[in-house]
Amino acid sequence: MSNPLRDPRDRRLPKVPGPCALVVFGVTGDLARKKLIPAVYDLANRGLLPPGFVLLGFARRDWGDGDFEQIAKEAAKKGARTGWREEVWQRIAEATKFLPGSFDDDDAFDQLAAMLKDLDASHGTGGNAAFYLSIPPNAFPTVLKQMERTGMADNVQTNSWRRVVVEKPFGHDLASAIELNGLVDDVFTADDVFRIDHYLGKETVQNLLALRFANELFEPIWNSHHIDSVQITMAEDVGIGTRAGFYEGTGAARDVLQNHLLQLLALTAMDEPVQFDAAALRAEKIKVLDAVRLPKDLASYAVRGQYDQGWLAGERVNGYQAEENVAAGSTTETFAAVRLDVDTRRWAGVPFYLRTGKRLPRRVTEIGIVFKKAPHLPFSKSDTEELGANQLVVRVQPDEGVTLRFGSKVPGTTMEVRDVAMDFLYGEAFTENSPEAYERLLLDVLLGDAALFPRNEEVEASWRIIDPIEELWASGGEPELYRAGEWGPKGADEMLARDGRTWRRP
Ligand SMILES: NC(=O)c1ccc[n+]([C@@H]2O[C@H](COP(=O)([O-])OP(=O)(O)OC[C@H]3O[C@@H](n4cnc5c(N)ncnc54)[C@H](OP(=O)(O)O)[C@@H]3O)[C@@H](O)[C@H]2O)c1
Structure with a gap:
């Protein structure tokens, strides 16, 4: 039942996104360590992540969940804007997973698609997922095609929302930008594409x-x-x-x-x-x-x-x-x-x-x-x-x-x-x-704003x-x-x- 004292148009109270997974491709890279993982921690620390939240990292290195958790913790501690609270990190750590694989590895992507399904059952993510492409721009086409092939990007079939976050550069001239936009549009609907200009x-x-x-x-x-x-x-x-x-x-x-x-x-x-x-x-x-x-x-x-x-x-x-x-x-x-x-x-x-x-x-x-x-x-x-x-x-x-x-x-x-x-x-x-720019923008992605x-x-x-x-x-x-x-x-x-x-x- 809605709260009669709360005006639904009142945007001052912070909104918490619904349950979801955040899949970070390139999670071992510079951007993920410096900005994305600290932003996840800061959001959790401010109570802005839902209970059914999972952080899923994907990169080439052959790490287990534990290795990744350790590195992610160090990155969060180093880059966090808000004070450190061990119990907040523990909650994130319990819902953190790492999947090793190369972008051209079909098995790894099949595994990822299966994992996303399982996460709904194990962590109550509702099947929702945001895919963050924190990867070299030349890897965009391969990863997008893998997502298309495995049906990962399809929010109708999965009966959930599926969004993609694209980092700059958005091409290196008009022709390449049109090509890249075409590629992304083939896989995701326009409303589900979030291009980050952190400014x-x-x-x-x-x-x-x-x-x-x-x-x-x-x-x-x-x-x-x-x-x-x-x-x-x-x-x-x-x-x-x-x-x-x-x-x-x-x-x-x-x-x-x-x-x-x-x-x-x-x-x-x-x-x-x-x-x-x-x-x-x-x-x-x-x-x-x-x-x-x-x-x-x-x-x-x-x-x-x-x-x-x-x-x-x-x-x-x-x-x-x-x-x-x-x-x-x-x-x-x-x-x-x-x-x-x-x-x-x-x-x-x-x-x-x-x-x-x-x-x-x-x-x-x-x-x-x-x-x-x-x-x-x-x-x-x-x-x-x-x-x-x-x-x-x-x-x-x-x-x-x-x-x-x-x-x-x-x-x-x-x-x-x-x-x-x-x-x-x-x-x-x-x-x-x-809030840090990435903290704000990541929250908006999960809220669909x-x-x-x-x-x-x-x-x-x-x-x-x-x-x-x-x-x-x-x-x-x-x-x-x-x-x-x-x-x-x-x-x-x-x-x-x-x-x-x-x-x-x-
Ligand atoms: N760094 C910044 O401050 C910054 C600022 C604005 C925009 N960006 C953009 O953000 C994106 C990421 O930048 P970054 O600096 O974080 O790059 P980076 O440090 O080079 O990291 C690239 C990531 O992609 C993974 N990767 C590369 N090739 C792969 C493959 N074939 N299969 C699986 N994983 C692969 C790497 O995994 P492994 O480590 O396991 O190889 C690593 O996790 C780029 O598009 C960049 O233009 C970055």
């Missing part, structure tokens, strides 16, 4: 929607009448580390611009969704991505760079070319900046500058909304010499929060106006820590924007070097200078 799981990214659509203050000025330009930055201070194998064929534009930055652009530029659900959000995001226009003079407005040796945090670091397993003369970009325009009435004439790079001075992701100057200043020029443009900055990470920069009178007898900042910090305003997951159309629209840039870069030339510890190559500054603007220094 969308971040509290601050979701707060962008609250900031814009739950307040009266910002929306009336959220347009080309008041906004001069938008700058979206994702900077990392680290280099590529040991990931040359992945990074060499990818580069900054495919790795970050195509997904995280274009998703941030879409959320910044979109109109209000008619309601806060997956279909309505997607409809608005897609309109923005479809309206994105590349500059005519793309060569001047798509800048790529590669880090050279330099100093970061008092330490001497190698240039990209000297990193382990990087090919001599590699032209892979570790920095990408581009100007995009959004051809809608709201954004006509407002450039969106996107940039991302490795070995930049610090790790920061932010959306900077730069406002136009006041049309008239009743002060003398010298009074406002120190006054910059008003800015609203959404800090995605770290120091999650929002900053508003505006002019204020300097105390004293003269009328001198200078920029000041007003800060909202998540860590100070709320006592509860934000797709609001924070990009769909095929968004992925394909994003590649339509990135492909011409990649084609231009592939046609010749090489990235401009920038010293590690600096904010990218000179070309990026020149790009904004050409438009009479400068980058924010986050």
